[in-house]
Amino acid sequence: MLSKKHNLVLFMIILILLLLISVLGYMQYQQWKNSFSNQLHSSLPNSTRKANIESKDFQTSAIIGGIGDILIHDWLYEDAKTTIGYNFKPMFQPVKSLMQNPDFLIANQESIPGGEKLGISSYPTFNSPYEIIDAIMDAGVDFVSTANNHALDKGETGILSSISYYEKKDLPYVGTFKDKKDQHTLRIVNVNGIKVAILAYTYGTNGIPVPKGKEYLVNVIDSDKILNEIKRARSQADLVILNLHWGIEYMRTPTKEQKALAKLLTDGGADVILGHHPHVLQPIERLHTSDGRNALVIYSLGNFISGQMWDYKDIGGMIDFQVTKNIINNEKNVEINNIHFHPTYVTNQKFHNYRVHPLKNAYEKGLIDHSYSEMMEHMMNGLK
Numbered sequence: 001m002l003s004k005k006h007n008l009v010l011f012m013i014i015l016i017l018l019l020l021i022s023v024l025g026y027m028q029y030q031q032w033k034n035s036f037s038n039q040l041h042s043s044l045p046n047s048t049r050k051a052n053i054e055s056k057d058f059q060t061s062a063i064i065g066g067i068g069d070i071l072i073h074d075w076l077y078e079d080a081k082t083t084i085g086y087n088f089k090p091m092f093q094p095v096k097s098l099m100q101n102p103d104f105l106i107a108n109q110e111s112i113p114g115g116e117k118l119g120i121s122s123y124p125t126f127n128s129p130y131e132i133i134d135a136i137m138d139a140g141v142d143f144v145s146t147a148n149n150h151a152l153d154k155g156e157t158g159i160l161s162s163i164s165y166y167e168k169k170d171l172p173y174v175g176t177f178k179d180k181k182d183q184h185t186l187r188i189v190n191v192n193g194i195k196v197a198i199l200a201y202t203y204g205t206n207g208i209p210v211p212k213g214k215e216y217l218v219n220v221i222d223s224d225k226i227l228n229e230i231k232r233a234r235s236q237a238d239l240v241i242l243n244l245h246w247g248i249e250y251m252r253t254p255t256k257e258q259k260a261l262a263k264l265l266t267d268g269g270a271d272v273i274l275g276h277h278p279h280v281l282q283p284i285e286r287l288h289t290s291d292g293r294n295a296l297v298i299y300s301l302g303n304f305i306s307g308q309m310w311d312y313k314d315i316g317g318m319i320d321f322q323v324t325k326n327i328i329n330n331e332k333n334v335e336i337n338n339i340h341f342h343p344t345y346v347t348n349q350k351f352h353n354y355r356v357h358p359l360k361n362a363y364e365k366g367l368i369d370h371s372y373s374e375m376m377e378h379m380m381n382g383l384k
Helices: 002-043 074-080 089-099 131-139 155-168 180-184 223-234 256-267 359-364 372-383
Strands: 058-070 104-109 143-145 187-191 194-202 239-245 272-276 281-288 294-301 303-305 315-328 331-347 355-358
Touching: 058 194, 058 239, 058 272, 058 294, 074 089, 089 131, 089 315, 089 331, 089 355, 104 131, 104 239, 104 272, 143 194, 194 223, 194 315, 223 239, 223 256, 239 256, 256 272, 256 281, 256 294, 281 315, 281 331, 281 372, 294 315, 294 331, 303 315, 303 331, 315 372, 331 359, 331 372, 355 359, 359 372
Parallel strands: 058 104, 058 303, 104 143, 194 239, 239 272, 272 294
Antiparallel strands: 058 315, 187 194, 281 294, 315 331, 331 355
């Protein structure tokens, strides 16, 4: 009898629980139904509900910098030699704070860093230790241009060896390439929300022929090809920077050919041209383009570090400029302003203790006869 009563109580408890579950389920269903009905109603085309979606204005800026030739003669690598390799870092110490000011800094890596296995060598066929890359990156360099007349000094092997080290160090490069795919890949970097495309070309390779069928190894100046690449870059980037290895060595003013090519390529879409090869400084100029932009041309940034001396060959510098990107009412505008040039000077003590100094400091210490004002007048007069 007791067992039957116990079973009856258990049955009643189960029944009550089932009823409660049913009631709660019904309430949740009604709640979901009402919510769905409200969502459906609010999404109907005749609904009076309105959403005001406004485009957001946007502004950003970045400081972009460029330096000239990193050209490692024997005096420099002998000075940098240690018991375990090479250390070029002290050479850049006096200008390290200057080099770290830009948000993004481009250098012209003139002598290929093919490494010791290929044999370290100087003029006329250069090959530099890998450690020069460690040093310039430590000092502030973010990107290297590699299209120059010494690109094939160690042939295809030298190019591939240098690229392997760039990739190992995560240092982006342009101008020499390992294959066709690499050459076709645009170099576009994001600097503070500004997409910057970087291209590089050289007038030649000191008479060393590019291997047949491997024309991708180095970009050689061809105005039609460059214009096509600029067009492709502009379709994907906010700013196009073009590195050109051009002009006449040791000539302190640009040639007519340089000026004509600069006009053609800026009209074609280049926003900035960083010039190299003369080994001395050539002036800075603004060019008003056919589509209304104000392009910036630095005809030559000279030697930033090298073993060359005298006759302005030991004077280089860093250009920097502000790039501002505005988007207002879905209209994009990119401008280049606040252009500054910082002249530098390479010192040594009987071919030892090579250092790159701000020229102003070197002049004040009596290390150089050419003054800061003289070099600034030479470089900036075209901007007045």
